[in-house]
Amino acid sequence: MTATTAPATRRAPRAGRGPRMRRRLAPYVFVLPFVAVFAAFSVYPLFFTARLSFTDWRGTGAATWVGWDNYAYLLTNPAFWASLGNSAVLWLLIVPVQIVLGVLVAVLLNNAKLRLRGLYRVAFIVPFVTPLVAVAQIWVVLFDQRYGAVNAFLGLFGLPDTGWLTTSTWAKPTLALLFLWKTTGFIVIILLSGLQSINASIYEAAELDGASRARQLWSITVPLLRRTIGFAVVLQTLAVFQMFAEPFVVTQGGPYNSTTTAGYHLYNHITRADLGTGAANSFLLVVLVMALSLLFVRLLRAKD
Amino acid sequence: MQRHLLRRRALLASAGLAAAAPALAACGPDIASDEDSGGSALLKAPDRTEGEITIWDRSGDLFEVFEGVIADFNAKYPGITVNHVAVDIDAKLQNTLITGADVPDGVFLDDAKVGGFTDYLWDLSDVLAPYAADIAPQKLDVNTVAGGVYGVPFDLDPGLLFYNATALEAAGIDVEAIATYDDLLQAARDYRDAVPGSAPIHLEQSAFLGQLQLEMYASQLGTSIADADGNLRLDTPEFERILTFLDTVRQEGLGTRAEYLTPTDIAELDNGNQVFYPWAIWFSFAPQQVLTETAGDWRATQLPAWDAGGARSGAMGGSSFVLPKDGPNADLAWLFYEFLMFDEAGYTAVWGPGDVYPEGLATSIPSYTPAADPAKPLYTGITALGGQDLWTVATEAGAQIPGGTPTPAWWSGAVDYLGNDLQRMLDGDLTPQEALAQSSEDIQTNLVDRQ
Numbered sequence: 001m002t003a004t005t006a007p008a009t010r011r012a013p014r015a016g017r018g019p020r021m022r023r024r025l026a027p028y029v030f031v032l033p034f035v036a037v038f039a040a041f042s043v044y045p046l047f048f049t050a051r052l053s054f055t056d057w058r059g060t061g062a063a064t065w066v067g068w069d070n071y072a073y074l075l076t077n078p079a080f081w082a083s084l085g086n087s088a089v090l091w092l093l094i095v096p097v098q099i100v101l102g103v104l105v106a107v108l109l110n111n112a113k114l115r116l117r118g119l120y121r122v123a124f125i126v127p128f129v130t131p132l133v134a135v136a137q138i139w140v141v142l143f144d145q146r147y148g149a150v151n152a153f154l155g156l157f158g159l160p161d162t163g164w165l166t167t168s169t170w171a172k173p174t175l176a177l178l179f180l181w182k183t184t185g186f187i188v189i190i191l192l193s194g195l196q197s198i199n200a201s202i203y204e205a206a207e208l209d210g211a212s213r214a215r216q217l218w219s220i221t222v223p224l225l226r227r228t229i230g231f232a233v234v235l236q237t238l239a240v241f242q243m244f245a246e247p248f249v250v251t252q253g254g255p256y257n258s259t260t261t262a263g264y265h266l267y268n269h270i271t272r273a274d275l276g277t278g279a280a281n282s283f284l285l286v287v288l289v290m291a292l293s294l295l296f297v298r299l300l301r302a303k304d
Numbered sequence: 305m306q307r308h309l310l311r312r313r314a315l316l317a318s319a320g321l322a323a324a325a326p327a328l329a330a331c332g333p334d335i336a337s338d339e340d341s342g343g344s345a346l347l348k349a350p351d352r353t354e355g356e357i358t359i360w361d362r363s364g365d366l367f368e369v370f371e372g373v374i375a376d377f378n379a380k381y382p383g384i385t386v387n388h389v390a391v392d393i394d395a396k397l398q399n400t401l402i403t404g405a406d407v408p409d410g411v412f413l414d415d416a417k418v419g420g421f422t423d424y425l426w427d428l429s430d431v432l433a434p435y436a437a438d439i440a441p442q443k444l445d446v447n448t449v450a451g452g453v454y455g456v457p458f459d460l461d462p463g464l465l466f467y468n469a470t471a472l473e474a475a476g477i478d479v480e481a482i483a484t485y486d487d488l489l490q491a492a493r494d495y496r497d498a499v500p501g502s503a504p505i506h507l508e509q510s511a512f513l514g515q516l517q518l519e520m521y522a523s524q525l526g527t528s529i530a531d532a533d534g535n536l537r538l539d540t541p542e543f544e545r546i547l548t549f550l551d552t553v554r555q556e557g558l559g560t561r562a563e564y565l566t567p568t569d570i571a572e573l574d575n576g577n578q579v580f581y582p583w584a585i586w587f588s589f590a591p592q593q594v595l596t597e598t599a600g601d602w603r604a605t606q607l608p609a610w611d612a613g614g615a616r617s618g619a620m621g622g623s624s625f626v627l628p629k630d631g632p633n634a635d636l637a638w639l640f641y642e643f644l645m646f647d648e649a650g651y652t653a654v655w656g657p658g659d660v661y662p663e664g665l666a667t668s669i670p671s672y673t674p675a676a677d678p679a680k681p682l683y684t685g686i687t688a689l690g691g692q693d694l695w696t697v698a699t700e701a702g703a704q705i706p707g708g709t710p711t712p713a714w715w716s717g718a719v720d721y722l723g724n725d726l727q728r729m730l731d732g733d734l735t736p737q738e739a740l741a742q743s744s745e746d747i748q749t750n751l752v753d754r755q
Contacts, residue, residue: 272714
C-alpha cells in the first residue's frame with residue numbers, strides 16, 4: 001500500500017508544476033517572435049541612431065564623438081527651422097481641411113439612401129492606391145505655368161498665369177492639394193468605420209425630438225466621432241511631418257527649399273552621408289511628432 | 305492589484321529591452337573605432353580570367369546598352385560570368401558599402417558622387433596607368449581624390465550650343481558667326497527683334513540642373529566650385545563673369561525660364577521662341593525623342609568662348625565605374641570595364657549603332673581619347689539633327705575641355721545654397737555678387753567646415 005501510494009504522492013507535485021510552468025511560460029513564448037522582431041527592427045535601430053547622433057560619422061572611416069554638436073548645429077541652423085516651418089504650414093493647409101472634408105464625405109457615404117454608394121466609395125479610395133509617381137507627373141502637367149490646364153482654365157476668367165510649382169508662394173498650397181487629393185479617401189474610410197459604430201437609435205431619437213440634419217451632425221456625429229477624428233489627426237500629423245515622397249517627385253524641395261519638409265530635410269542629410277546630423281535630425285523630429293501627438297490625445301481626453 | 309502587476313511587468317520588460325538595446329546597438333557597423341576602415345588600396349590587374357562578377361547599373365537605356373556588350377566581353381573572356389543587375393544605385397550603394405553585405409564587384413556611379421565613397425573603393429591608379437595619358441583630363445580630375453583614382457572614366461559630356469537652325473535661318477541669324485558669349489547675346493537680341501515675344505536663350509529653372517550648367521560654363525574657364533584640396537573658389541572673377549552673363553540674359557528678357565524638358569520648356573522649344581540651348585551633349589535626346597514639331601530642325605555646334613580663342617566647351621555631368629574593395633571579384637570587374645572603355649571592340653559596341661540606339665549612343669562621347677577620334681566615328685549622322693555629324697562636333701569640342709576642375713564630395717549639397725541663390729538671381733532677387741557672396745558663406749559654413 002505504502003509502496004504503491006508513496007511514489008504517486010511524490011509524482012503528483014512534479015506533474016502539477018509542469019503544466020503550471022508551461023502556463024506561465026506560454027504567454028512569453030507567444031510574444032517572443034514579436035519581441036525578437038521588434039528588438040531587431042525597432043529597438044536596435046533606435047539605439048544605434050541615438051549613438052550615431054553624437055558622432056560625426058559619414059558612413060566611412062572612424063567616427064568621432066562630438067557630443068551635442070549635431071543637435072546644436074541643427075537648432076541654430078535656419079534651414080532646419082525652415083523645414084519645420086514648411087511642414088507646419090503644410091499641416092495647417094492639409095489636416096483641418098481634410099478632417100472637415102472627410103467628416104462631410106463620410107456622412108454622405110454613410111447615408112443608406114444614397115445611390116451608387118459603392119461607386120463613390122471606390123472613387124474616393126482610388127487616388128490613395130494610385131502610384132504617387134504617376135500622380136506627380138499629372139500634377140506637373142496640370143499645374144505647368146504656361147501650358148497647364150489649371151492656368152488655361154483660370155485664363156478663361158481673365159486671370160494671369162500663376163507659377164503654381166515654381167514660386168515659393170504657391171508651391172506649398174499646390175503640394176498640399178496633391179496630398180489632400182491623394183489621402184482624403186483614406187481618412188474617409190477611417191471616419192466611415194467610426195460612423196458605422198454609432199448607434200442608429202440615437203439619430204432616431206433626435207429626429208423624434210425634431211433635430212435638423214445639421215443639428216444631428218454637430219451634436220451627435222461630431223462628438224461621437226471625436227476619438228476617430230483624433231486618431232485621424234494624429235495619423236495625418238505623423239504623415240505631414242514625415243512627408244517626403246510628394247515634394248521629392250513634384251518639386252524636389254524647391255523653389256528655394258520652400259517645399260523642403262522636415263522629412264525631406266532629414267533625407268538630405270542622409271543622402272549626403274552626413275549621417276550623424278541626420279540621426280540627430282531624426283531624433284528631434286521624433287520628439288516633435290511625439291509631443292504633437294500627445295497634445296492631441298490630451299486635448300481629446302480633456303473633452304471626454 | 306492586477307494593474308500594479310501589469311505595470312511592474314511592463315516596467316521590467318522595458319528595462320530589459322533598454323538594457324539589451326545598447327548591446328544590440330554595439331553589434332552594428334563599427335562607427336566608433338579609431339581604426340580607419342578605409343585607406344588607400346591599389347587594385348592590381350588579375351592573373352586569372354575565370355569567375356563570376358556582379359555589376360550594378362542604373363535601369364534604363366544605358367543598362368540595356370551595357371547588357372548588349374556582355375556577349376562581346378565573353379567572346380574575349382569566356383571564363384568570366386557577368387551577373388548584370390539593374391539597381392537604384394543612389395538608394396542602395398551607401399548602405400551596401402557600410403554593411404559590407406552582398407557588395408557588387410563594379411558599380412556605375414555619377415562622377416559627382418565618387419568622392420564620397422573613396423574609403424570603400426579600390427584605388428585604380430595602378431591598373432589605369434597604361435591608359436591615363438589618353439583619358440580626358442577633366443575625367444581624371446573628377447575621379448581623383450588625394451592622389452588616388454577611384455573610378456574608371458566612362459563618358460565625356462561636352463557642353464554644346466544646340467540651336468534651331470530652321471528658325472534662326474528664317475530670322476537671318478548666322479550661327480557660324482557666334483564665337484563668343486557676347487556674340488551669342490547679340491544673336492539673341494537680333495532674333496528677338498525678328499521674332500517679337502521670343503526669349504531665345506534657355507535659362508534653367510531647376511536648382512540642381514542650373515548648378516550643373518553653371519559648372520559647365522566654369523569648366524570652360526578651367527575652374528570649378530572647389531579646388532583639388534576642397535577649398536571653395538566660388539567668389540572669383542570667373543564665376544562673377546558667368547553670373548553676370550546669365551543676369552544680362554534675364555535683364556534684357558532674352559531668356560526662357562523653364563526646367564529642362566518640362567512641358568513649358570518643350571513647348572517653347574517647339575514653337576520657336578527658345579532657339580539657343582547651351583547644354584551637355586545629352587540634350588541631343590530631346591530632338592530624338594521629345595520634340596515633335598521641330599525634330600530635324602535642331603543642330604549642335606561648339607559653345608561660344610568666354611574670350612576669343614578660348615575653350616569652346618566645358619564638361620557637364622558624366623559618370624564612371626567604381627570597384628568596391630569588398631567586392632569578391634573586383635579584379636575581374638576591372639577586366640570588364642577595361643574591355644568596355646579601352647578595347648576597340650568594347651567601346652565600339654557601347655557607342656556604335658545597336659539595338660537600343662540604332663544610330664549610336666549619341667548622348668555622350670568616350671572619355672578615352674583614342675576612342676573619341678574625330679576621324680574614326682562611332683556614330684555619325686543623327687536624323688533628328690538633320691543628319692548632322694554630331695560625332696565630329698562633340699569630339700572636337702570634348703578635346704578642348706580644360707582640366708583642373710575637380711568635383712568636391714559635397715557638390716550635391718551645394719545645390720541648397722548655390723543652386724538656390726542662382727535661381728534667386730534669375731528671379732531678380734539677388735545680384736551676381738550677392739549670390740556668390742551668400743553661397744560662398746553658406747557652403748563654407750554648412751558643407752566645407754563640417755567635412
